Amino acid sequence: QAQLEESGGGLVQAGGSLRLSCAASGRAFSSYTVGWFRQAPGKEREPVASIFWRGNRTYYTDSVKGRFTISRDNDKSTVVLQMTSLKAEDTADYYCAAGESPPEQWTRRGLSIRYWGQGNQVTVSD
Numbered sequence: 001q002a003q004l005e006e007s008g009g010g011l012v013q014a015g016g017s018l019r020l021s022c023a024a025s026g027r028a029f030s031s032y033t034v035g036w037f038r039q040a041p042g043k044e045r046e047p048v049a050s051i052f053w054r055g056n057r058t059y060y061t062d063s064v065k066g067r068f069t070i071s072r073d074n075d076k077s078t079v080v081l082q083m084t085s086l087k088a089e090d091t092a093d094y095y096c097a098a099g100e101s102p103p104e105q106w107t108r109r110g111l112s113i114r115y116w117g118q119g120n121q122v123t124v125s126d
Helices: none
Strands: 002-008 010-013 018-026 033-039 046-051 058-060 068-073 078-083 092-099 120-125
Touching (some): 002 092, 018 033, 018 092, 018 120, 033 068, 033 078, 046 068
Parallel strands (some): 010 120
Antiparallel strands (some): 002 018, 018 078, 033 092, 046 058, 068 078, 092 120
């Protein structure tokens, strides 16, 4: 059984940057795709970014392309989401997730996620 522990997030002004980290403990997660979902108040949870276990394939939702960068270090069992040029619409609870599907399938309905983090709040003020 793996556990995902998130850190980072917080409050930042629009145009600023934040960094989210997701560290895995327990069962090795180096074979999983890992990424983040986010959920804003009154909205459905949506995938934000994910990275294949080899690190050579990624997914980004259109609204964050060019602003967010996901990376992973399997030796340290850590995945990082670097968020820049943040906008008010990025405000949400962000959840680290790990699953077996490749990144390009993370928008599919019925996607199976094996592990979830506890969630971190990101608030971007205008």
